[in-house]
Amino acid sequence: MIKTYILERLSWIILFLCLQLLIVLVVFIDPSIPSEAGFYIVLLSMLIFSTFLVIRYHKETKFYQSLQERKHDLDITNLAVPESPFEQIIATSMTKQTTALKQQATENRVLLEQEKDELLAWVHEVKTPLTALHLMIDRLEDDKLKAAMTYEWLRIHLLLDQQLHQKRLPFMENDLYIEKTSLEEIIFQEIKTLRSWCMQKRIGFDVDLEVENVLSDTKWLAFILRQLLTNAVKYSEASDIIIKSYIENEQTVLQVQDFGRGIDSKDIPRLFDKGFTSTTEHQNNAATGMGLYLTKKIAKPLLIDITVQSELGVGTTVTLTFPKRNDFVRTISM
Template sequence: MKSWMIMVLLLLGLTDMLLLLDHGITIQLESIVYLNALYLLSCIIFFLWRFRRETRYYRALRALADDIQDDWVEALPEPDFARDELVNQALRAADLFYKQKLAESNTALRLENDYIASWVHEIKAPLTAMKLTIEGHPRDPVMSRIEAEWLRVYLLIDRQLYMSRLPALDKDYVLEPCGVRGMAKNEVRDMASWCMEKNIAVEFEGEEADVVTDRKWCRFIIRQILMNAVKYSPGGGTIRISVSVLPDGHVLLRMTDEGPGIPAHDLPRIFEKGFTGGNGRIHNAATGLGLYLARSVADKIGVTIEAKAGRSEGTEMRMLFTARNGFEAVRSEKME
């Protein structure tokens, strides 16, 4: 547009120069001013009309980009010129190309997840056989140590299985009344051999409280928190688990260990994927997945999870169950 305006001004200036310098043309100065004004006014009106018409497509395209939807290709504006049609064709070709790439990526990811899930199920068979062998020698101290290591392997494999199921959590979600204290006790019972190996005591406080949630996924969250508590607790330490009902009807589950605690500067990042923090580097056993998965599942099933550092040492993890499950409320609204 700028080049056109400069060209018009140059042509107008050239015309005025010819009129003034050519003695064969007699014209009054007022006529030259009138001719210039009329010419410029006509050009301005023409430019405004062309600018509005030629930018209509770009304005519509920008509006589409600001509020893009899944069906954005169908919402592409109608072209006014050949170049606009070329832009539409390029956008449709790019959309088709990346959809094909996404489909290929999803297929590869699905095959990988299926392989992992199959591997996890297959590996559970020899693990079960090992467990039966271990239980057949309850008084053997060597078997007791092996059982603790077996438990850690089993928990890691179980975590991998849940990771493969996480993307489809909304299809594998069943609400039912569950006792919070009971779920925590079951997880502690499953980790008994690990706790015994480290001589860790587990104390429960508070009465049973029922919440409406998914038992399997909720136990998975508790399991990840307890794994961290046992891993970082010193030998002979104590893990305290308390259940309380708040005045507003919410249920609070607190799990406190006597480990080294979480530095204040690490607290905002402990739920990030892959973050191990200073303690994880010292122990050289952290993967940065446990709390990340716990938070990911908690967000999906309507449970609030947060960490609180102890005054000197130790970490307190909190799980808040609302009186009405938030996940079910959102799902009910979508169904309506």
């Protein structure tokens, strides 16, 4: 506190010392001025200035010292009331503002929780008629109409699923259950969901899984693969999507490669930013810019590293690198 106080007033202290040196210099140059008188003035000035500094230090820092002593307690209502009327006004004002902000923050937190719960409840309610609609679509005899309605149904299903996971994301760590997970089961289940869309676009899959099981959370990993496969199908036409897994540096690597329109190199660093959509297809109103953002956010607690390689007009390869088993054990034990 003393060091800070002196540093804040260093320019004034230097000015005072320079004035004292000037007096000494004048006494030394002008023999008509008695040296004893000059040094007496300097000594007296130094004594008065030092006393002034000490008195002002205690007076000006008393209130802030009490704040520093309670630096771990942000509730300023418990602080000693300053002696100065001006300091009392400041403390009272700060107390009122702090109380108001705390109350507002609590109210906002409650409103957000209510909004989240209501939205989750709404999503679950919508899933029931959506399931019934899918069963009705399956009974249609007109293949062209059936394909079109299935595609629109799938879009609604994926958007609802994305919204559901987005609201669950802040509490994801409480929901994690790390276990031996079958990549084959998840991948083929997601392909089955996208089957009608893929048939409509004449897209096939080439699946080669050297590694069939990984240590991860089944539900959240399924969401990641759902986003990657959906993007691969969405931006491809009449081609195969290659899915393969292998071991590299004692880690499981899963790649999803498509031969669609690709991504401009300037867009790749921003792919996982919230709300970002392609600059080459910026007029595409169907893109929300949330899929890959959520994918990256979910991959972090799962210790999955995601990289993207792409060339415009050639295709895109997304690589998931899973953690070593010891990495999960170390994280859980911390």
